[in-house]
Amino acid sequence: MHISSTLVAATLPLMALASPSLIPRQASTKITVDPSKKYQTMDGFGFSAAFQRANLIVNLPEPKRTALLDILFSNTTGAGFTILRNGLGSTPNSNSDYMNTIEPTNPGSATATPKYVWDGKDSGQFWLSQQAVKYGVNTFYSNAWSAPGFMKTNNNDMNGGSLRDEWKQAYANYLIQYIQYYIDGGVPITHLGFLNEPDLSTSYASMLSNGQQAAAFIKVLRPSLDAANMSQVGIVCCESTGWGQAGNIYGGIKSSGADGQLAVVSSHEYTGRAGNSLSNTHPSWQTEYADLNGGWTTSWAGNGGAGDGMTWASNIYNAITRANVSAYLAWEGVQAPNPNTNEKLIKCDASNYEVSKRLWAFAQYSRTVRPGAVRLGTSGGNFQTTAFQNVDGSVAVNIINTGGSAATVSVGVTGLVPASAVSWLTDNSHDFTSTTLTVATDGSVSGSVPARAMVSFVLAAAAA
Incomplete structure (x- = not known):
């Protein structure tokens, strides 16, 4: 589920993206974040x-x-x-x-x-x-x-x-x-x-x-x-x-x-x-x-x-x-x-x-992993992937694609249906630039990770 990565502002509310008729179905690499697996706290x-x-x-x-x-x-x-x-x-x-x-x-x-x-x-x-x-x-x-x-x-x-x-x-x-x-x-x-x-x-x-x-x-x-x-x-x-x-x-x-x-x-x-x-x-x-x-x-x-x-x-x-x-x-x-x-x-x-x-x-x-964030476990994809839960409840997923081909990536956090999501890209042509993503009805977030690039997804938790 992917829309081409035209560079636009990406603070996108969930409901605006949830209609299945607007989300093309394409093969993507699934990355799952497991909040039950916790590692170090970031300073x-x-x-x-x-x-x-x-x-x-x-x-x-x-x-x-x-x-x-x-x-x-x-x-x-x-x-x-x-x-x-x-x-x-x-x-x-x-x-x-x-x-x-x-x-x-x-x-x-x-x-x-x-x-x-x-x-x-x-x-x-x-x-x-x-x-x-x-x-x-x-x-x-x-x-x-x-x-x-x-x-x-x-x-x-x-x-x-x-x-x-x-x-x-x-x-x-x-x-x-x-x-x-x-x-x-x-x-x-x-x-x-x-x-x-x-x-x-x-x-x-x-x-x-x-x-x-x-x-x-x-x-x-x-x-x-x-x-x-x-x-x-x-x-x-x-x-x-x-x-x-x-x-x-x-x-x-x-x-x-x-x-x-x-x-x-x-x-x-x-x-x-x-x-x-x-x-x-x-x-x-x-x-x-x-x-x-x-x-x-x-x-x-x-x-x-x-x-x-x-x-x-x-x-x-x-x-x-x-x-x-x-x-x-x-x-x-x-x-x-x-x-x-x-x-x-x-x-x-x-x-x-x-x-x-x-x-x-x-x-x-x-910019995405703030002090007090806790590193979480991840699985899926042949990338250099890390995930963190920030103090405000948002989850940052940082993906480095060292390969020569772009990939469509779907990111899901177990137990989290995000209220909104953003993504940011750095490569030869971009410096922490916002990119297009989509949020599916199951709460997973999809976007493009270009070849030899780094993309950070930040999924905001719903207000308590």
């Missing part, structure tokens, strides 16, 4: 603006600056991102693209009174976060790459080194003070990470740690947050370079008795892809991944390269279904043309920007 989708990338948005002239904010955060015209990951700085200056610290000078000892300095900008991230709040974003993740150098074994916030034992409380206080600046500015920090890629020493901010060391600090940080009336802030750990490393460091945290003080287990995907759930007791987040080396492309399905939009749709699908991630974050949301690679979703210079199809791959999920 959202997002990106980072660390290493001064947020300043690219701040400095963009109007009206382009607002237009770019809409592309990132609007749930009606843009990607509808719901998580913002900010880099928590440790460097005494802002040379190059370093993230500056709020404690640029050594107070003299771990117990001496610190001299905090707040510029009210945080490399543009503070302003960007305040704008995100206006769009309804309420998940903000502050993530430190390193402690200030004087707190570390190598006396440098770069090139690895570890946190000195005697500075653990001072580092916890430092992180709390940073969060307080944001809270005072109306930005509700919900998550805090104190490490980034602790298995890698780099020439920029970095700090090494194993699971036992991380656990020792968590045991200081958690009660310190609680004492500062920040019990709502969840600790995230540990941003490893890959899934295998994340499992190793998390194992050390558990064996050291700090698992109960952790809120989220996190990892990147550079050295190992998301292939299994990191924890049975905490949400797993994929917090950073990008095509760091591929030349800039805005293609959806070109040659199947690492920067193609459809590749990223599949990346997200794989992490959600194989590793049960509750959040999936891109690396940089925006970045300058140099380097001209795919590590950003949007290429931005002093006066203009260009949006990649990777952003619209995220939009297919983020």
Whole structure:
């Protein structure tokens, strides 16, 4: 049962489509959503603006600056991102693209009174976060790459080194003070990470740690947050370079008795892809991944390269279904043309920007799968299919057709006769564009899924 996929607005009431004489009968692939099979609860989708990338948005002239904010955060015209990951700085200056610290000078000892300095900008991230709040974003993740150098074994916030034992409380206080600046500015920090890629020493901010060391600090940080009336802030750990490393460091945290003080287990995907759930007791987040080396492309399905939009749709699908991630974050949301690679979703210079199809791959999920949605079981069809029930009762069904032929798909949710339905398409020619669908008398929804494309169906539940 299918009407040709002429692009039109698709908020279609059930009764307007229910007449059998108006619905041609054609063979279609049936996908069934089973609400009795429940998996992870979603926290959202997002990106980072660390290493001064947020300043690219701040400095963009109007009206382009607002237009770019809409592309990132609007749930009606843009990607509808719901998580913002900010880099928590440790460097005494802002040379190059370093993230500056709020404690640029050594107070003299771990117990001496610190001299905090707040510029009210945080490399543009503070302003960007305040704008995100206006769009309804309420998940903000502050993530430190390193402690200030004087707190570390190598006396440098770069090139690895570890946190000195005697500075653990001072580092916890430092992180709390940073969060307080944001809270005072109306930005509700919900998550805090104190490490980034602790298995890698780099020439920029970095700090090494194993699971036992991380656990020792968590045991200081958690009660310190609680004492500062920040019990709502969840600790995230540990941003490893890959899934295998994340499992190793998390194992050390558990064996050291700090698992109960952790809120989220996190990892990147550079050295190992998301292939299994990191924890049975905490949400797993994929917090950073990008095509760091591929030349800039805005293609959806070109040659199947690492920067193609459809590749990223599949990346997200794989992490959600194989590793049960509750959040999936891109690396940089925006970045300058140099380097001209795919590590950003949007290429931005002093006066203009260009949006990649990777952003619209995220939009297919983020616009339709909202925070608090629960993943449901699906069956039928040779596609990459996921389904979620949102908090408002609507069901989102996301279908990626990697094949070379279009398909007519019929989607049914057991026990649900939708009050209305919409569908959205991204492919080489469309960016989250509404498409035609039909609703049959049995409540199933039918529409076309073009070759090498992603279509998201959202079925609205009847009002209670």
